[in-house]
Amino acid sequence: MFKTLDSAVPVACWACSIGHNDSTLFCPHCSKIQPPPGGDYFSVFGIEPKLNLDLAALEHEFHRLSRRLHPDRFARAQENEKEWSLADTALLNDAYRTLKDPLRRTEYLLKLLGAEIGEENSGKDRKDPSRVPADLLEEVFELNMQLEEMRANRKMDEEDPALEASLASAKDKFDGMLAAVDDDLRGEWELWDAGGAAARGASQRKMVALLDRRRYLSNLVRDVNEVLGA
């Protein structure tokens, strides 16, 4: 399932030639920096995949590794070490950025497990209509009508306080739904972290659905904000 320390391919250290497994940033024998390891983001920090993370410990480890890996420490090193320092630090930074943020962390873990989910932070599937949650269909239809009307009003420089109030209350409602999704997600983290294979499978399916719903809701909130703030 995960590429862990045990399953990693053994390789020889470039500097001391002693073999080590492929998921380490430094040679365990001579401490020299190694090319980017094969493991996942969790393994960069030497932790098992899980969803509830001790963020203070994560930051501490991030700083500790940065001190050893950062290109600033290799400014006058030989070319291959420079190159690996750059690649390893990019990996460390990518891993930290992903794991410290609860949503990115959840998305990442689910993707590792093979789930197909949209990307929260990319414009790519923003307008994909196939992912409208069924229970929201009617409201979204209504909301989109109101948004269109509001945009038209803006263009004509007309005011419609009733419409504005209705949009504002829709936004509050969707904000509330977002908060509920976040609560549910946190609940699933507990289940996943503590659960066996079966419980995890069920939890994963729920989280994929929750993330879809969340992304959809936050796009709606953003659209409403755009129109109201315009």
Add this chain to the structure above:
Amino acid sequence: MAEGRVVGIDLGTTNSLVAYMEGDAPVVIPGADGSNLVPSVVALDPMPPNGSRPTVTVGNSARKALIQTPERVIYSVKRLMGRSLQEVHDELKLFPFRLAGDVEEGEVPRIQLGELRFTPPEISAYILRQLKRNAERYFGAPVTQAVITVPAYFNDAQRQATKDAGRMAGLEVLRLVNEPTAAALAYGLNRAKEGTIAVYDLGGGTFDISILKLRDGIFEVQSTNGDTHLGGDDIDNLLLAIALDEIHAEHGVDLRLHPGAVQAVRKAAIEAKIRLSTEQVAHFDIELPNGDRYQREIPRDVFELLIEPVLARTAGPCKQALADAGITPEQIDEVVLVGGSTRIPAVRELVDELFHLSARGKKPHIELNPDEVVALGAAVQADILAGASKSTEEMLLLDVTPLSLGIEALGGVVARIIQRNSTIPASATEHFTTGVDGQTNVAIHVVQGEREMAADCRSLARFDLKGIPPMSAGLPRIEVKFLIDADGILHVSAREQRSGKAAEIEVKPTYGLTDEQVESMILDSFDNAESDFARRLLIEARNEAETILAAVERAPLSPAWAQLRGEEQSAITTARDRLFQAKAGEDAAQIREATLALDQATRRFAELMMEAAVSSALRGKTMDSAGEELAEAVTAPHAMAPAEFK
């Protein structure tokens, strides 16, 4: 240190500086004129009569040429770095420089200076070379490695242009550091500080705001924002435009037709601006070409009203940076002010408001000279990179990329692959495939910016993934890796995964110089090679020797000579003969040593001459300095160029 010193350079819009770590404190290296600031002004000297290439001067002397030969001088070139032809056109509306006529869209713009044309990185290279020389003169040893600062909000092209300039000047640029971050390093040195700080950096041409978290010597940038078209220049141009309009209206003189006169007014505008930081009113008093005088009072409140829109443009980036860092103004523990424009009281008031400072009983940090703090920080970073010093070994800077990186997707929409404010180095991997059977090329367009449409972002590069094995549409799986390095510069690599073939890619920067072009622009100078440097030292040492020898030659004509004892006279002759011999050899160190010995031997002679000539106040000086001080009062024994080697 075998590899020589690493210096820190602040390549500024208005002034540039070079600094280094002396022990555990950064210090600015002065130029030959004793000044810490080298004005970022480059002038082309008059064409020599024999038609050879005119020489280039930098700094204060170039600034003097600005009024006499404005068509041969350029300043504020930083605003043109890494910019496209169109952008440069917009920029040049405010500046008197002429674009070379034959530049085509897509090429790096060139500026016409007298008979010659220069790209902005070449102009910057001349400034860098001057700083390099100042440092070499100070150390008496070659300097080949540097850290150069750039505005945090500089994009990829602007960063690359700065790095190119370093290479042209014969410097290996070990790191580009963001200016506000450098300032934070300078302030954070030797202070076991923890907390969140904001650096507000309003310089000559650029504005940056950075928010950093300090912890255990790690300076972790949380967010950065800014405007690379905003600074003191804009304020100068406002005052200048008003003066020119008024002169036109009141005196019927259109100074815009007289570039030299415009520069004179610009100088007066800058002086007025500076005065208004400490006084309530400033005066314009300018003599016009027709003999009239333009006289005007500018009270501070009028000035503040005038610059209000310029300053207000810094508020948006500050708020965005706070939002991106996920904090409120109250969570900022300290604010650091950087850049000469932060001396303006109205700027300090705005900062106070933005970060709720006085309301919380706080004041912004202004202890370090706002003109020097960035260079001092660059020196700290240089010391970190050199890795040989106790005072910086615990320090580490973790900076971010200021702008999101994206690729143009279907319909011209941007798909973001690296978000702004991601810690660098940062990477992203994207997969591409083909849309047509047998297709062997895929075109990719990389952009930088926050807008939804690629056309509204800054185009960084277009490239083709070539050599894809012919397969059915959608079958190839090309993995492209985007990596932003610690300088904030993008690197791209690609691989076709099904065949395992590394796809050939040629990244063509949308704007910027090719490697070959940079190579061809490396400044022809003594600075490039070690042997050239040794040659320069030898030439300088010989020049010094000749100056003092010529003076000693004339010595017996002076009445003071007769006052010397016989053994003193023979000591001078011996030292003179030794120097004569040394000068014929190739050893610069030996020549300098013999020069110094002769200078010592003539010490009493110099004293006697001074006594005879002026006051006893100058007693104890060597002939060298006596010569300088007496140069105007009496016929000096010699005016030797100061030997600065330590």
